[in-house]
Each structure stands twice: as structure tokens, then as C-alpha cells.
């Protein structure tokens with residue numbers, strides 16, 4: 351369960367615990383999966399130019415986001431149907447996040463629902479909502495989010511329509527949250543409210559509700575600027591792990607221009623391909639306050655629920671501490687862009703290329 355020694359072992363364990371449908375839902379992406387591979391290729395292409403002879407005897411990995419302390423600069427992003435990976439689903443992630451000290455963003459597309467998770471598990475978290483109703487429905491959902499004590503509300507803006515994920519289509523796989531009791535596709539019925547979401551939705555939420563708002567799915571610096579102008583509290587750079595629009599820029603490549611556009615006015619979070627401690631450090635060097643790790647979270651959950659998630663986060667923390675010390679920086683908040691440079695990736699990248707030893711006989 352939670353006794354693996356490396357993150358490579360964690361991935362192996364996760365794969366052995368999942369059937370092919372759930373595994374492909376986890377690692378797969380949209381269309382040709384180019385966005386997914388580009389995320390990883392770009393991360394693989396950034397290389398450190400470390401500093402030496404700095405006192406790193408006491409490295410500090412903690413940061414703050416939305417008024418919350420993060421033990422490491424990591425958030426656990428929304429994972430729909432996370433109950434396919436560990437039976438307690440969103441509650442298991444909530445428990446691991448609270449116990450370890452990172453922020454969970456709970457998906458509206460998983461179970462248990464956000465109010466049950468809030469009752470079950472103490473601890474700050476953010477609620478990410480997919481719109482499945484009109485403005486009155488949205489208002490009611492936000493009121494209930496606030497009443498349940500959530501520290502923030504997240505709109506995912508890159509999912510106007512659901513993409514075509516060929517691994518799932520070819521296997522007839524239906525994500526757990528979209529299945530009926532007999533295993534057929536749930537009839538979502540009526541209008542696609544996600545596709546009607548606009549800047550007016552953002553203005554409406556900011557004008558009416560007193561809860562910090564995260565907009566997730568920003569890649570274009572003009573949109574980042576518009577978020578700031580609209581009073582958005584956190585700009586979240588993401589291409590949904592390559593699961594929505596194919597052939598986007600890599601998230602870590604979009605990050606510097608977004609950070610420049612935001613100009614320090616609000617924190618920037620980034621996700622897309624981050625799997626290891628060194629990846630987290632690269633994201634912070636390029637201006638992120640924290641990094642989201644979606645497949646990492648799902649793989650850890652699949653490796654053995656809460657104990658495995660705690661173990662994975664502990665190994666990740668150690669990797670972050672080591673990378674930090676070896677770049678010659680004592681505090682994650684002092685990382686800066688001069689510590690990285692862009693080179694060629696060593697070999698073709700894919701969803702799991704952060705774990706090259708998977709292909710070896712260890």
C-alpha cells in the first residue's frame with residue numbers, strides 16, 4: 351500500500367492495481383495526445399544552471415496560497431471520477447491533502463459530493479465546478495460552497511465541450527461519474543452550460559460572492575491579464591493535462607508570458623506534466639507560486655489510497671528539498687528564472703517519461 355520506496359514503484363503499483371480501462375482514462379489524453387506529450391517534452395527540456403556555495407543547511411519548501419499554508423508548493427488538482435482509482439474518491443484525496451498539508455481542488459465530477467467531503471474531512475480546500483445548470487443553479491452551488499467552508503471556488507474554462515479521448519472511445523470506456531447503475535452513459539440532458547460560460551460569468555461571480563475565485567485553463571497572456579482585471583484571485587495555467595484541446599503550447603512554456611502579464615498582482619498556479627520534485631522547482635523558477643500535479647495525484651491514489659498518497663507526497667517533498675539544496679537556493683520563494691535554461695529533451699517524451707526506470711528491469 352504505502353510502503354513503496356520510489357515514485358517509479360508508485361507508478362508500477364498503480365498500474366498493477368487498475369484495469370486497462372481505468373489506466374487508459376488516467377494516462378490518456380485527447381486526439382493525438384500531442385498536448386500531453388508537449389507538456390512533458392517542455393518540462394524535460396528545461397535544465398538547471400545551479401548556484402554553488404550557498405548555505406542550504408536549512409531548506410524551506412513551504413509557501414502560501416489563498417491564505418493557506420502549503421507544506422510544499424503543490425496543489426492536488428480536480429480529478430473527475432477519482433473514485434475509479436480509490437474507492438473513497440474525493441474524500442481520500444481530501445484526507446491525504448489535509449494530513450500532509452497541501453491544498454486539494456475537489457472536482458464536481460467525482461464522488462462523494464462536495465458537501466459530503468466537507469462534512470467528512472476537516473481542512474481547507476477548493477471546489478471546482480463544471481456548469482450543469484443555469485445562473486440560478488450556479489448561484490445556489492456557490493452559496494453552498496461558501497456554506498460548506500471552502501477556501502476557494504474554481505471555474506475550469508478549457509472544457510467548453512468534452513474532447514474525444516480515443517483510448518476511452520475505442521474501449522467503450524465511460525468515466526465512472528458518467529455511468530448509470532447498469533454501466534451505460536448517463537444522459538446529461540438539455541443544454542451544455544459549460545459552453546455558455548463567458549467573462550460575464552466571471553464578472554457575475556466576482557460581483558455577487560465573497561469567495562476567492564480561481565480560473566483554471568489559462569494559456570494566453572491576454573486572458574491572464576483579463577483575469578486580473580476581472581478580479582480573479584488565482585490565475586491557473588493549464589491545458590487540462592492535454593485532455594481537452596490537442597496541440598496546445600506546453601503549460602510550462604505558457605507560464606513565463608502569463609506571469610509577465612499578471613505582473614505579481616495575483617498568484618499563478620501551473621499544471622501539466624509535473625511528476626517529480628525537480629519539475630516543481632522548474633515551475634517555481636519560471637514564476638509559479640504552486641504547481642498542480644493531476645496524474646501524480648491519481649497514480650498515488652491508485653497505488654493504495656490515503657497511505658500511498660501520503661507516501662508519494664513524502665517522497666515528492668524529499669525530491670523537492672534535494673533539488674532545492676542542489677540548485678543552491680534555501681527557500682522555494684527565492685527561486686528565479688536565471689536558474690534554468692532551455693535545451694533539447696533527451697528523448698521523446700510521453701505521459702510517464704518522468705519515470706525512465708519503468709522500462710528497465712528493477
Ligand SMILES: Cc1cc2nc3c(=O)[nH]c(=O)nc-3n(C[C@H](O)[C@H](O)[C@H](O)COP(=O)(O)O)c2cc1C
Nearest residue numbers: 427428429430457506590591621622623643644645
Ligand atoms: C483522470 C483525470 C480527471 C480529471 N478531471 C478533471 C476535472 O474534473 N476537472 C478539471 O478541472 N480538471 C480535471 N483534470 C485535469 C487536472 O485537473 C489537471 O489539470 C491535469 O491533470 C494536469 O496535468 P497532469 O495530469 O499532467 O498533472 C483531470 C485530469 C485527469 C488525469
